[in-house]
Amino acid sequence: MDIPYTVETRPDTGLYNAKVGIWLFLASEVMLFGALFSSYILLRVGAPEGYWPRGWLNVPIGTVNTLVLITSSITTVMAWASLKMNQFGRFKVFHACTLLLAMTFVCIKSYEYHDKFTHYEITLKDGRFADGHMVANDPKADHVVISGRYVQDRKDLFDLEVRKAPHHHEELTIRRSEIAKMERYGPWHHTYLAIYFTLTGLHALHVIGGAIVIGFLWGPGSKLWKTDPERFTNRVEISGLFWHFVDLVWIFLFPVLYLI
């Protein structure tokens, strides 16, 4: 039995079924990300003055990633447009670009995550704080080495004001006996990082999921073009709608997490 309305439109909706399906799915996605944005707002307004981090993320890297995702959106729509104009070769080129850009996005995000997981805040027994990236942490050695700085007040770690005055970082050797607590900048370190990893992690999973579908349509799934080109074009449109939604979410995530 054939699946109905894969190409022709349903008389009551005026749409082919997959299009209604993807929009219903995207509606549920709006609520999913909406709930997380809502959590972000509550966490942010609940933080005492000066304790919500600013400047913890690298703005140039975030900007590049935004440009990468926007570029992948235009290559996706151009891939679909190429099929509409019966240019299968161009479709292949544009969708290959989308895949490469998706991988670039995930690689850059992984680099950012790695940067956070090698970043440590060390509370010293004398009341000071050392903050920076781990250089040497041999469990057998009686000391750790970080590239960072000392601060007296923990509040100084929250507003880095990197745009105004860059902090001078140097290699600090700290004896283990002087350390009261040592913690990475993981999701457990601060509510900002918890919501940052949750939002960007969920978004990255969407990017990976979308890339798998686009990869399928670019590779083995593209055989359908020979037998049923209209149905294949519709599949590309549906995957494109999902991809644009992923871009749309990032358009809000970028300023919210990196800039404001």
Next chain:
Amino acid sequence: MTAQAQEDFTHHVRRYLYVFYALLFGTLITVGASYIPFGNHAFNIAVALVIACAKAFLVAGFFMHLISERKMIYGLLIFTACFFLGLMFLTLSAYADFPRMTVTH
């Protein structure tokens, strides 16, 4: 595809490119505006969100074709928007009850 339809579609493709340039420009404006001290941080937040909304309109309107979509999709999205606004209203009402100074870590 007829020659006329092909020409119409080429027109659409050109429009996608203009939207793409606008999105690139919008991203640079967002970053640039975040460096400008408007005096009040709330104003910086408002500017960033307004630009983000404009960019979202371009993506949804042109790349996702919402500018010229069927009524069924509009109905679905209005329904979603109502629920989304309800969610944000719940957030606002929770804000009034939110114990101050509780999120320190």
